[in-house]
Structure formats: C-alpha cells, structure tokens
Amino acid sequence: MASRKAPAGAGSGLAAAGRERERERAHLELAELGPLLEEKGDQAEDPPCPAAREEEEEEVVRVLTLPLQAHHAMEKMEEFVYKVWEGRWRVIPYDVLPDWLKDNDYLLHGHRPPMPSFRACFRSIFRIHTETGNIWTHLLGFVLFLCLGILTMLRPNMYFMAPLQEKVVFGMFFLGAVLCLSFSWLFHTVYCHSEKVSRTFSKLDYSGIALLIMGSFVPWLYYSFYCSPQPRLIYLSIVCVLGISAIIVAQWDRFATPKHRQTRAGVFLGLGLSGVVPTMHFTIAEGFVKATTVGQMGWFFLMAVMYITGAGLYAARIPERFFPGKFDIWFQSHQIFHVLVVAAAFVHFYGVSNLQEFRYGLEGGCTDDSLL
C-alpha cells in the first residue's frame, strides 16, 4: 500500500496515494456529517477501515494543503446536498442547530438539519419534525381561503348591490389572506434551506401578516361605513399607512431574531388594534345595540380575541415554556397561533358576509336614520 512517504517521482505511488486520499476523504465526510444523516444505505460509501490505517489517516489530514481543504469542503457539501436531496436526513436536537436556525429553545428535539435544497425542503412537508404542524396549518388554511375566495368571486352578481366594487372589496380581503397563508407555509417549508433563504422568506411571512390585517379592514370598513365615504376613506388610508410601515419594519434584518419576538407580536397587535378607533366611532354613532346586532361587533370581537390570544401565546411561547421538550412536534405555541389566525380570518369573513347581506337587504339605501 502506498503511503504519503513514497518518493514524489514514483507515478504508481502517486496514483495509489490519490486513491488512498479519496477513501480517506469519504471516511472523514461521513464522520463529520454522520449525525445529520440516516445510517441506512450508507454502507456503500463506508469502506472497511483497518486499524493499521489510523495513523496514516492523521498524517493525510495534516498534509492537506489549504486549497485542497477548500476543495474537500466543497465536495463534502455536494455530497451532503445529494444525500439531503435523496431525503436521507434525520431530525436533530436544538443544541446542534446552527445559530440562524435557533429560534425556540423550548423545542428540544425534532428539528430539521440545514438542507440547502428546495426539493428536500418541500419533501420534508411529508415528514414529522418541529415545522410539520406549522406548514400544514397554513397550507390547509391557504387552500380553504383560496376556495372561499374563488366561490365569492364566482357568486352571481344579482347578490350584490354594486357587484364589481363589492367583489374588489372582498377580493382585497382574500388576497391578503391567501398571500399571508401562502407566504407562511412557504416560509416554514424553506426555513431550514439556508440563512439567506430563511431570512428572505421570514420577511415575506411577516409582510403577509400585515397584508392580511390590511385586507381584513377593507370589507369591514366598506360595509360598516357604507353611507359615510369620508371617514371610510380616512380609516382605510390610516390602516394602509400603518400596514406599509409594518411591512417596512419587517424588512429590518434583526426583526426576525428571537430577541425581537415581543416586538413582532407588538407591531402586528398594534396594527390590528388600530381597528379600535373605527369600532368606537361606529358604536358611539349607532349605539351599542346596533353595533352588536347590525354591526356584527360580536363576531369582530371574537376575531380580535383570537388574534390577541394567538399573538400572546406566540410571544410568551406557551405551552412549551412550561414543559420544554413536550411540544416539540405537536401543540407548540406557533401552531396554536397559526390555527387561531386561520380561525380568526374565517370568523372575520363570516362577520363581513353578514354585513354585506344586511346592506343588500336594505338595497344599499342610505337614509338619514340608517347606519352612518
């Protein structure tokens, strides 16, 4: 067997050394990436390694020059990507995650390793890990709102007073919901791809929440202030300015870090709570009874409670905070928050549909004693 001590001029010695290095490299790769990959199916690349070769191994490592090491690192990455591409990865504990994947230290196990392959990320939708629940809650929510949106758009025009205008108004709500939910499930799917991809998609995810809130305001303000175009326009403009500000804040790189979890909950809570002003306006102008009956305030109050509960659980990381490691896969705060977002958006749609029906019942008439 040729060793690195063979004379430099010996051609056959060099070729043998090359083969040797090749085997060493494969062995080293597996030793380093082993914890991230499944054992099964690895036998082919793991040649039997006689104990006598151990000393030589160390020597080979020592003589590796820098460019060679860089080349090996590249090859190692390629090999890893290939295995991940094949779906041969396994979940890993929180403490071995790279910093950019460390988000919630109460989820102790079941994390996906970094997988710089979109194919692998999308295939992981069908595997069980810390993000499975987050992906599916918003993937199913996305399908639900896409269907509801299509059904609403296809509704015969005879059910609307001003079909085009009203469909645009509902369309804004569905656009916000569909964008928010799709950005969200996409973010949770590709979150483990790489630092850059995770950062880009987290910005989209947060922007989506702002879009959902802005979109939700549109039909609510449209039907609640049906006969008062001026306050309607003012409130709509304010929520747009606040929403766009939230989107701008979400582009800040540090916004997505665990340190700013409360800031995030606060920004979106504040955006949602800006609805308190038009609610007060409506209630003072029309009285509490009309606000709760005709104004559907009960439903909107329930919607607000759901959003606030979701944001609170998200910020405080309840329940996993009290039982670290027990909610790694199911029922972690983020999943509960996701479910509450979908439920709240649905309750909002129901409330807004009732408002639409009421205005249709009045045949869109605005009289002096009618609502606003």
Ligand SMILES: [Zn+2]
């Ligand atoms: Zn999420």
